[in-house]
Amino acid sequence: MATVAPPADPESDPRVKAVFDDIRQARGTDYINNVWRYLAFDPGLLESAWADIKAVMGTPSALDPKTKEMLYVAVSIANGCGYCTHSHTAAARNKGMTPEEYADLLRVVGTASRLNALLSAIDVPVDDIYRAQG
Amino acid sequence: MATVAPPADPESDPRVKAVFDDIRQARGTDYINNVWRYLAFDPGLLESAWADIKAVMGTPSALDPKTKEMLYVAVSIANGCGYCTHSHTAAARNKGMTPEEYADLLRVVGTASRLNALLSAIDVPVDDIYRAQG
Amino acid sequence: MATVAPPADPESDPRVKAVFDDIRQARGTDYINNVWRYLAFDPGLLESAWADIKAVMGTPSALDPKTKEMLYVAVSIANGCGYCTHSHTAAARNKGMTPEEYADLLRVVGTASRLNALLSAIDVPVDDIYRAQG
Amino acid sequence: MATVAPPADPESDPRVKAVFDDIRQARGTDYINNVWRYLAFDPGLLESAWADIKAVMGTPSALDPKTKEMLYVAVSIANGCGYCTHSHTAAARNKGMTPEEYADLLRVVGTASRLNALLSAIDVPVDDIYRAQG
Amino acid sequence: MATVAPPADPESDPRVKAVFDDIRQARGTDYINNVWRYLAFDPGLLESAWADIKAVMGTPSALDPKTKEMLYVAVSIANGCGYCTHSHTAAARNKGMTPEEYADLLRVVGTASRLNALLSAIDVPVDDIYRAQG
Amino acid sequence: MATVAPPADPESDPRVKAVFDDIRQARGTDYINNVWRYLAFDPGLLESAWADIKAVMGTPSALDPKTKEMLYVAVSIANGCGYCTHSHTAAARNKGMTPEEYADLLRVVGTASRLNALLSAIDVPVDDIYRAQG
Incomplete structure (x- = not known):
């Protein structure tokens, strides 16, 4: 149970698809874990959370x-x-x-x-x- | 202001003196920082806190x-x-x-x-x- | 799993019944959500928690x-x-x-x-x- | 007392000056409060903290x-x-x-x-x- | 420094005076400690905080x-x-x-x-x- | 789900067995609750956690x-x-x-x-x- 429902087809939204593609490339895996699938309920929130994680955790x-x-x-x-x-x-x-x-x-x-x-x-x-x- | 008064002459208690001596030796300095001077109000509490810190933080x-x-x-x-x-x-x-x-x-x-x-x-x-x- | 068992028949206690009735009236629904059913294990705790919520959240x-x-x-x-x-x-x-x-x-x-x-x-x-x- | 010393002349660093100027313009005041003066010890950290605050708190x-x-x-x-x-x-x-x-x-x-x-x-x-x- | 200024003459408000009198009687002292003097900025908040403390901490x-x-x-x-x-x-x-x-x-x-x-x-x-x- | 797997046969490790035996004796029961079975993944961590609990909670x-x-x-x-x-x-x-x-x-x-x-x-x-x- 969560407070939001993850979108059924999240990648139909091009902003979500762009983030998911970037996650896949950065991690070398097709698996998208739950945090991103749930945050996809608001593309702007998804984008800023991923940008933050990528800049801080995924950048030398x-x-x-x-x-x-x-x-x-x-x-x-x-x-x-x-x-x-x-x-x-x-x-x-x-x-x-x-x-x-x-x-x-x-x-x-x-x-x-x-x-x-x-x-x-x-x-x-x-x-x-x-x-x-x- | 603290909830306990640090003992005026903590090393008059041999248990406190033993811990303070060990801190000085472990750190190569004569300075005893406040946490140990305040914890000295109860020698048993001082001993167990220092033993914990020494085992976890001061041991390879x-x-x-x-x-x-x-x-x-x-x-x-x-x-x-x-x-x-x-x-x-x-x-x-x-x-x-x-x-x-x-x-x-x-x-x-x-x-x-x-x-x-x-x-x-x-x-x-x-x-x-x-x-x-x- | 909870640390208390909710009473099987909570409204057999008149103090619990009075709170549940007030909740139903305030919210316009028959549904009593879990927090109240579990707090009913102690009528005094139930009464004070509901009084607090009603005064702060349910009053203009x-x-x-x-x-x-x-x-x-x-x-x-x-x-x-x-x-x-x-x-x-x-x-x-x-x-x-x-x-x-x-x-x-x-x-x-x-x-x-x-x-x-x-x-x-x-x-x-x-x-x-x-x-x-x- | 803080864990970092605020730079004595923070605006000699052009990245810090750019953030301070943006804060002054956004708020219509010359006063730069302490959080920004201390964060200036690391211009990158200052920039990302201000960008976050501006986007979330200062944007309609x-x-x-x-x-x-x-x-x-x-x-x-x-x-x-x-x-x-x-x-x-x-x-x-x-x-x-x-x-x-x-x-x-x-x-x-x-x-x-x-x-x-x-x-x-x-x-x-x-x-x-x-x-x-x- | 606090986020509210304590009233200069709190007992000029009869609701505040009633709470302060009750505190003095309950504790057998004339001293009113800071929490009550600051909460006096809003008599309703003062009354409910004192009622809560008195009921829970001051009642057998x-x-x-x-x-x-x-x-x-x-x-x-x-x-x-x-x-x-x-x-x-x-x-x-x-x-x-x-x-x-x-x-x-x-x-x-x-x-x-x-x-x-x-x-x-x-x-x-x-x-x-x-x-x-x- | 936990971040570590509890060992399948924890008492095959003599250090774990010694702690489990001590728990059983101290509590007068054969039941070893989950916290100890999971902490057994690292015998040193198990020993220090049990020693702490025993000294503080199980000693007059x-x-x-x-x-x-x-x-x-x-x-x-x-x-x-x-x-x-x-x-x-x-x-x-x-x-x-x-x-x-x-x-x-x-x-x-x-x-x-x-x-x-x-x-x-x-x-x-x-x-x-x-x-x-x-």
């Missing part, structure tokens, strides 16, 4: 693709997005994340969450040494 | 130290812990994170947060292809 | 009903309540939200979530000009 | 500007971004939000947050009638 | 006052409300919470937050044995 | 077991962990939580969530009287 940048996917997973866990956690854990594996690295990721996420809670509880003042040095 | 593992600190930052941002965000952004820099990598981290955190919200809004069903393959 | 006030439902949806997405997101997206549509307005709502929720994360990451100080002027 | 769309700002405030409260809550509450007022409408916004945010928690606690199953009808 | 019920305040603190930490965490930690102490109990509360909050993150990351399916038995 | 301390489980439930609701909410609501009942106490827990969680949102919205400054007195 300072961090390597595997690290970026692991960061995406960490954020998705903390924000409670089940779909995002599943799809980007799969993406991180596709980009080389090993089982040992995944367990390590989970350890960091768990420890950070624990300490985040403790420090928010106590409201520890930030040390002057952490002031930005640019 | 599958992921390199810089990547682990960046994951910690990503989680802390999403969980809204200001202290943790400041202290682990500083730690990531100390472990080699460049300004370009930091900007990249922020881009991933921002894009993930945007898509997390969109997919939770629509409640997109998880594709079968993401089922774990172990 | 400064904002029109459609706007209030869209605000409710935005909060429910950010808080990760799937049931609430579904039921209040439906309510917003019942009160006139068009597909274009819904896509606009999603765009705002997505952009706000992205910028919320960026600004919490950097901990940008609040400008003096935002001080309340009453 | 299905929802009126005041409603969009109120939705932005609601999300920012739920996500715990203090800066965003302050700046967009001010923006909503600038676009016509009255004190009565603001109190109404707070009532909806409060009631939604309460019910979000109750329903997540009980894990109420979503009714079939909320399935999307497109 | 199944759980004792100290336990209720500790639950309130746990929720406030997780929701990232600094004011609420401070004021209800103080309230829990006033109602008898010892330093040892507070450290225990923090341990539970920390461990729960860690496991919450781990289980959301893995998306562990709920066991049938947890189905409600009413 | 300042707070009684029922209160600790209710605090765990409150945190899990606020953090949006469905599995944790279900399993620890069941644990709290096993340790004596009555239906009336559960309804009271829900009332506190609901009221706290409402006020958390209101005070974060307004950004009420913390009163000096809440400064820690140690």
Whole structure:
């Protein structure tokens, strides 16, 4: 169940078809996963979401693709997005994340969450040494 | 202002002194940052928090130290812990994170947060292809 | 699966029946949706939850009903309540939200979530000009 | 204190100057608020954040500007971004939000947050009638 | 800095005065803490917030006052409300919470937050044995 | 569906078997619930998670077991962990939580969530009287 119905024939809309074609080319697969099929209910929203993902996750940048996917997973866990956690854990594996690295990721996420809670509880003042040095 | 007062002379407690000494040795500095000085109000809590951080963040593992600190930052941002965000952004820099990598981290955190919200809004069903393959 | 079992015959309790009757009258339908049937496990909790919803969402006030439902949806997405997101997206549509307005709502929720994360990451100080002027 | 230092002379970078000029023109004021001055540490990040805000919040769309700002405030409260809550509450007022409408916004945010928690606690199953009808 | 200015002479409004008098009587002190002085900008919002707190936190019920305040603190930490965490930690102490109990509360909050993150990351399916038995 | 596959024969790994045996003994039941069967994909993660739960939730301390489980439930609701909410609501009942106490827990969680949102919205400054007195 979702709050919108995915279009029955999404690629009859040329804007949707253009995005789907670009996804297929970027990923080297014919499979279009659910997020894009549901976002197709509004072509403008689909276009901007794909443009954002492509620019940030699919374009070479300072961090390597595997690290970026692991960061995406960490954020998705903390924000409670089940779909995002599943799809980007799969993406991180596709980009080389090993089982040992995944367990390590989970350890960091768990420890950070624990300490985040403790420090928010106590409201520890930030040390002057952490002031930005640019 | 915090919910507990940091002990005036924390190292008069031998359990606290042992943790502080271990922190100094592990980090090669005499500076004890606020989180440990405040947690010292309860030596058992201090010991378990430091043991957790040391085992997960300070021990060689599958992921390199810089990547682990960046994951910690990503989680802390999403969980809204200001202290943790400041202290682990500083730690990531100390472990080699460049300004370009930091900007990249922020881009991933921002894009993930945007898509997390969109997919939770629509409640997109998880594709079968993401089922774990172990 | 839920953490409580909905009563098999909830309206045998006169307090529950009074709330259900009020819901039916307020909405002009015989259908009682799940939230009320489950909350009926504790009549006092049911009464206070319905009184709150009726006073805030079902009573004429400064904002029109459609706007209030869209605000409710935005909060429910950010808080990760799937049931609430579904039921209040439906309510917003019942009160006139068009597909274009819904896509606009999603765009705002997505952009706000992205910028919320960026600004919490950097901990940008609040400008003096935002001080309340009453 | 922030995790980055705002550039001392941001407009010496032509990409930053172009964004600042566009902000001034779009808003009809010379004041550049802190978020943009801090994001200027990375011109690419500044450009994409401003482009996102301008497209979603500053371009005519299905929802009126005041409603969009109120939705932005609601999300920012739920996500715990203090800066965003302050700046967009001010923006909503600038676009016509009255004190009565603001109190109404707070009532909806409060009631939604309460019910979000109750329903997540009980894990109420979503009714079939909320399935999307497109 | 807050998003509203507290009224300069709040008790000149009889509705505000009635709430403040009730707070003073319920607590046996003349001190009115900031939350009520700021909420006084809208008497209706003040009345409903105080009525809610009084009914839930200030009225004898199944759980004792100290336990209720500790639950309130746990929720406030997780929701990232600094004011609420401070004021209800103080309230829990006033109602008898010892330093040892507070450290225990923090341990539970920390461990729960860690496991919450781990289980959301893995998306562990709920066991049938947890189905409600009413 | 989960992001990892639970091992088909987990107790063939002696580290997993040792944890499972300890769980069975601590709880006086042969049933191993899903969280442990899934965490068994990484024995080190399983060991540290169980050690944490056992030390904090299964060891006599300042707070009684029922209160600790209710605090765990409150945190899990606020953090949006469905599995944790279900399993620890069941644990709290096993340790004596009555239906009336559960309804009271829900009332506190609901009221706290409402006020958390209101005070974060307004950004009420913390009163000096809440400064820690140690």
